Amino acid sequence: MSEKKIIATGTPFSEDQQQWLSGFFAGANTRLLKQDDSAQSNNRPLTIIYGTQTGNSESIGDDIVALANDYGLAAELVDMGDIEVENLADIERLLVICSTYGEGEMPDNAEMLWEAISEDSAAKLDHMHFSVLSLGDSSYDEFCLAGRQWDTRLAELGANRVVDRVDCDVDFDDDAEAWSKAALDAIKETGSAPSGAASSAPAKAKKEKSQYNRKNPFPSALLSNKTITGANSSKEIKHFEFSLKDSGLSYEAGDALNVVPLNDPELVDSLIANLGLTGDEVIEGKSLRDTLITEYEIKLPATSFLEAVAAKSKDEELNRLLKNGDKEALNDYLWGRDIIDFIIDLKVNFSVEELMPLLRKLQARAYSISSSSKKHQDEVHLTISSVRYESQGRDHQGVASCYLADRVEENAKVAVYFSPNTSFRVPNNPEAPMIMVGPGTGIAPFRAFLEERESTQAKGDNWLFFGDRKKADDFIYQDEIEAWQASGLLTKLDLAFSRDQEDKIYVQTRMQEKGAELFAWLDRGGYFFICGDAMYMAKDVDKTLHNIISEHGKMDEDAAIAYVNDLKKAKRYVRDVY
Template identity: 40%
Template sequence: MSNQNQTPKNGNTLGVVAPQQLSVIAQAVAGLDASQLTWVSGYLAGLAQAGGSVSAQPANQVAAAGEQKTFTILYGSQTGNAKGVAAQLHSAAEAKGITCKLVSMADYKARQIKNETHLAVVVSTHGEGEAPDDAMELHEFLASKKAPKLANTQYAVLGLGDTSYEFFCQTAKDFDQRLEKLGAKAALPRVDCDVDYETASATWIEELLSKIQDELKAESSAPVAAATSVSGADAVQTYTKKAPFAASLATVQKITGRDSVKDIQHIEISLEDSGIQYQAGDALGVWFKNDAAIVAEIIELTKTNGDDSVTVAGSELSLTEALTAKLELTLSYPGFVTAYQDIIKNDALQDIISDKAKLRTYLDDRQIIDVVREYPGQLTAEQLASALRPLTPRLYSIASSQAEVEDEVHLTIAHVDYTAFDKRHQGGASGYLCSRLEEGDTVEVYIEPNQHFRLPENPETPIIMVGPGTGIAPFRSFIQDRDAQGASGENWLFFGNPSFTQDFLYQTEWQGYKKSGLLTRLTLAFSRDQEQKIYVQHRLAEHGEEVYKWLEKGAHFYVCGDANHMAKDVEQALIDLVAKYGNKSDEEAKQYVVALRKAKRYQKDVY
């Protein structure tokens, strides 16, 4: 007969462990992280099965156990690229028999870093040299007085960025400098990758593992459980960036008025027969082709032959094919101008290149074609291809819920279309989708999951959405999703654009949701409808008291749109209203907003 429920003679109500023993256990496990606790539980379970007991170990053996080597891979990712590289490193390490952890910086306890012996950091940069949202806390911690000395840590940093921006890979540079300052030793020099990062990142992974694998392999035989901590489980996708789905363009519809200063298009793409699944908050990756007229003009201006063979990313194809579908011809960047000048040797262009500030100003309103038009020269096909960087897909926030539209995906795209230097200019992907493709044409797409921009798990949780301009896109998916799921949580939308009559995107839909009660509050900011410009951050300030009340009752706060100006202004407005209506100092208000971010109640999808 079982005696599990009987009270022992010593009066211990726990049934097995005496109070003093429990106290010792609590002290022993204090401060252990999740992976260490997992190992301890497995160790004790093994002893129980073997009927064994634990004897006291000499102090030097205990110390040795505390010096267990670790290999932790941390990633900070805004669009998913850094996460992808980190996952590749994790897989490659495991394939070599190395036990390691893969952790989003958003889920990493910053103080744990003092226990790391081997650390890999993969991080992107966005905005004006800013850390991605999930890296912000660790980024700030390492710069603070609380950061520990890291004399026993080896590290390696890989940065992902875009040389067309001034603060190229700044966050990676920050991590590298701060880790070094804290006494950590670099296993490899930092690597800064441009948008065509695949080859450089693969080389970095190989070199890093070659450098540290002997040390870590020796440790991997020790009984330490591998732990992979990735925020949210991504759905397995059949189609990827490297293997996109050939979808059909179903609808292209302008949704701004004839007199609007903006050309914003609603795009519907059919995913029929693909099996592709996506969630509200995800992005759609779109591969595009360059304008045939621009391709022909560049070939003419550089005196090349479109039929000549070139090699791009290991594949051989004609120059025309490469310029059409494999090489970037829209976004200008310093690397192209430098490489181009090295070939054509133009004194005037050299004068521009010699001054970094002058070069960036020059490139601000120019595309690749503008540089070639202004400074034509004679090149070989291979020289031209080598000067250009590989074309990369554009990511667009999805503007639909699959629960509502099933085998479709919707986008809200600002068509970049303007005149400069007496020539028409269009965006690469926006011109392709909005102007050069016809309905029924094929477009290659894939889903880019965004685990850091998700609706609350509890459908009763209220949400506040701030999305001016095309930033409205993911909130259309949010509200469709909540409608389809019958979610009871309150919903508040802040939307802004230049004019009510010309630029109220999806006006009928939003007014319908407001009338039905699904959209609890709708607050609008049309900047040009009155003498003094009004933006969403001004509306937040006007409704600050009510916004604070919503936050106090658990609301999640979302922002989508321009990173450099709008998102910063909205965050400052949020801090100000928390200080005012929460009766807090500026520092306390900032910490309140930081706490929202840590709790994943303040999420941004900015670009």
């Protein structure tokens, strides 16, 4: 990526200082672009801060910025990672939009601000008026926890809640819109009026937007669908290529592409047959069969569905698990069971009228993009492991992964839209070293990063840690990776195939072996990226990183934690984990 020079040459700053300042002003420029045009007018200032991992909170923030002027408010949308806790005390009107990640955790960009505001020494916020919108997914134990925590903490610090928090499930559009309007309406009269006359500053140019987005996905032609794991692999990983021709859409390496799937018609037919229905029943002008294929989640049961099954079937085990609050036991019981399993096993029946309110809306699935648009114009690539397993005596398939793998013909259209991941980016500085840890499909964004650095001829060192089970079958993108090694683009490559020898070797084993060098890369300004499994791999890699910093940086545990926190703050330690 060519870095735009923002600080003039000849200024009394060291190279490091220039780099930092360039980054700061570049950030300030982007932030300003997100201000409402009337930010300079007589409108009351409103700050909207967002905590996001995959862009939903940010896109709601964008919508509010566009709405705010109608309420006499000049809104500014700010990434939680770009604001210091001290600045919060100056804000009179604040809207917080925050998703929840991991197991009830803050999204990465919210972590540092959250830590700071949680400290006992955090300043009082008596002058602030606020409201919180939390995004989450009710299938997680800690539903919307991050947003709930923000709501509680702001009130604890003395801020005045103008509208009650709203906790949104995956189908958040309507709730988010209703909250936005209520919050803007309530907050518009609060706090002091702005001083000074309206400015005649010209409106800022808005970034041109494509007509396609989450609410109006782009029908993209599937150009290619190739299996890239070997015949003897324990899994099937596919490489997909989609066309963006005539979409007006663009993306950055690090972003995600959302695929809006269609349910498997055979599964829908089986569900309909097991319910004793025909499929021709009409729902809002559409047949039940078509409605179930296109609009509703028919695999993952919602809690309301489970409760209805428990009530109808009187099944002892399910009733006990739902009542006793042992979430772990309930999750174990639910693992691998889908909606049809309950209908078959517990012999329950639902009429169409009973069934529909118990189903969740079918959701798009987000995948980390594995291409750089600089290398593949008008194309976007994905690297997806097809989810297939047997459970309860039936074959099960992932909704979106198998929709793409098995049912979309070449050149047929797939509805897609992008989610930005603004913290997961190739560094602006083309010379900054990148350390990338991406086993399995976690390689996806790093293929994009390497393509990006190849296309821009960036000079920085690149180090990839990749692994899986067996080299012979699971070394995906082997030819490309080896070509990058040969060309020198990939400065270092460390491979960990866990089942090629008796001892299990993982990417973190390789990191530990190369600890001294890894620390040296970090210490000369390196960026550390992780992509892949959140449950085990990312945690083990994080632990190993702390150990390496402690051992090779000669730091005690607290100092190593502080070192890692500084990396996070500088966006030099970022994760894309799932």
